[in-house]
Amino acid sequence: MKQVKLLQNVLLLSLFLAVPGSNEAAKPHIVFIVADDLGWNDVGWHNPDVKTPVLDQLAHEGVILNQSYVNYVCTPSRTSFMTGYFPYHVGSQHLVFRPDQPSAIPSNFTFLPEKLKELGYATHMVGKWHLGFCNWKFTPTYRGFDSYYGYYSGAEDYYTHYRSIGSEGGIDLHDNKDAVTNQNGTYSTYLFAQRAADIVNQHDPNSPLFLYLPFQNVHAPLQVPKRFEDMYANVEDENRRKYLGMVSALDEAVGNVTMVMQKRGLWDNTLVIFSTDNGGMIIRSGNNYPLRGGKTTLWEGGTRGVAFAHGKMLQKTGYTNNEMIHAVDWFPTILAAAGGTADPGMDGLSQLDTIISGHPSPRTEFVYNVDDVFPTVQGAIRVGDYKLIEGFAGIPDGWYPPPNMTGSPEPNSMNPIIGTWLFNLKDDPTEHHNLADTMPDKLKEMQAKLEEYRKTLVPAINPKADPKSDPQNWGGAWSPGWC
Template identity: 60%
Template sequence: MITPNIDSLARQGVILNSSYVQPVCSPSRNCFMTGYYPYHTGLQHDVIFPLIPGYVPANFTMLPQKLKELGYATHAVGKWHLGFCNWKYTPTMRGFDSFLGYYNGAEDYYTRVRDDGFDFRFNKTVARNYSGPYSAMTFASRAEEIIRTHDKTKPLYLYLPFQSVHEPLQVPQRFEDMYRNITTKQRRTYCGMVSALDEAIGNITQALRDSGLIDNLLLVFTTDNGGPTYAGANNLPLRGAKTTLWEGGTKGTAFVYSKTLLKKLKYTNTGMIHAVDWFPTLLHLAGGRPDPGLDGVNQWDMLSKNWPSNRLEFVYNIDDLRNNSAIRYGDMKLIYGKPGDFNDWYPLPRLDEIFQMDKKTWPQYQLYNLTADPTEHHDLATKFPDLLASMKLRLEKWRQSMVPAHYPPQDPKGDPKNWGGVWSPGWC
């Protein structure tokens, strides 16, 4: 990958080599914004598709709401994907001073259209004047504007979930041309999309330098799920892909960067951190305290001082509709049920050949030692029955606090044709 800006920030900061997210994006965003596992908020099953009236319940306080109480200016730029069927679930009603972006999980990078509906807003207003430029550059421009005009007497929280590098695979030709050596069109486009993202991040980093904000900044860079190997990505040597409970679907690219706040720099941290941990960690750094009962733990000492992680275990997911789950405890990982549909180690460049749903029968439980076997080749479930039994008890303990997945059927009331051709709130 040709990513000089991302590489530079990562190498000057702390690369996180045991950073975990959810198998798909809405659940991960739920973790970032609430500090709760999705199986505690009802978002554990799949993503919020356009006509499904799904959302993060309003009784969960989101991170920007907490930061606003501490005097922060809060802005969101990019992809929301945490519910929009009612206005109360949209960004400016959940703690953000401003929002530029789209509500759904995917759309055209240029036209801002998804399934015959336009999806782009500035705050609550339909923003058709933003059609045309590639979305990575649109979002970078908005981020630069926020940085340039920010009142420096207040702290700033900027949440910048890029559309990149999600399907549909689209990129300006000049970025695809950087990878002429790659013969597979899908992979070539995907790589170009990563480099377009890198240029956007470079532009934003320069704006932070020019404004002086970079001198007192913590930058967190993370994915929201593993790579979709069926759509151009590469997770090797890890097993599986986006949508699965394998490491390839859940172990995420991540780093943190700061010129002043990190005591130890330019190294790779192997401490265990989960997406739910960002909420209490950032809140702590801002001088706040999370409400009791949060799933996330404050990892600031781990990040800033290279101390041991504050967590020994976490839940990958507990999905009552798909009837699968996985947990981590120390070195051990327990998987219950079928892990997903993309269960192998996918080579490049034969990407167009692997979009085949897995039909084989899976054992009820699988057990892996991720320290000894990070690529999940060796199932230990039958070899260590006592260890398996103890892990099953741990899973059952976690499962007792599960709330049922909130995954209602599609509602035709949300069809854009009912809202002037625009994806709009107001139908739930």
């Protein structure tokens, strides 16, 4: 059976890499686009009130990934993308890395672009890092990227590119190793789309390209050029109007990048993967309805993300795929598309067969998170159709319909949620019916499984703030060199 499976994989990969009219195989160009805090209900294919024509077209021409899971906040998801490991195996499971903390993903983890470079890829990154920068060795250009343009921390002003935290503050925009100080007033989405376009224009189309494009949109603060906000003039809630404008600005930026790829002749051999990093942040006008909760929670609204794959090499397209995929899977999937193989023991599983041909996912379970820092225990897993949450599930809880034209709805609950929940997500995807009391045997089975996962936990990287991080020590910019 192993030989048959190996032969199937070889045949699939040969079809994937074949170029019409050529006797040689060409590795695909790969563009990995990540939106920041984009909610389940904040894209056109889920909500017709949202104007995302470019993303809608790509999603409908490709395959919509309806069971694609991410982590509950930024740093853990980006850890999964770049390492292929669950955050609790890396140490990044507790909230996010702050810019004043000497925290980073340990150097013993090989990042995705490092593996792709071994396969002959040019590797470029444009956008948000958020995986640590206190030492140069933790920054993108030392972790496999040929070039980097973006910001190291988790959030900042879209126009001034200034990040404040406590009494510290400074510029956080970098071109490779240099701070960028001459773009005050330019919306970051424009900068990132233009740099991505420049990379494509300068790239040799005969060599494979990997472009990692994690945009700032639609993370707070709510800032957007007025022309995008005006697209939603009928939305009376100002914050929601700005947020939706930010979604449409993201959509236009993606369109500008794909247009350049078409003009350069790269598009027909390009695989696009699009994902959010976590659910929408409800208190910042993101919306995940009808899913429960949002960013910072282990409810589905915080962890079930909008995603799709697009490319002419996909053999089955124009449908919604309901196979289970997790953020850790993108590392081995992208590596497989490039002709490589992930290291044994990695948490991620290649979903190449699933996204190309619609084959059943090799994944049957995953860990939402296991945290060792919260005052109360926190853990959540999915096994088959069942989901278990123990401890702190996160806030806000509840179901939040999108704001109507007369204002935003009041939150269902802003109280900390601590308890035990068991759901059958196939029957109850919106998590309305807790089965913990009515299915004691299943509950015990899931709790035992969670405890097995917990045994492999790596302590969270959560150091105290270090005053040496102050940008005033580094010419007014958030910079490496202090750990």
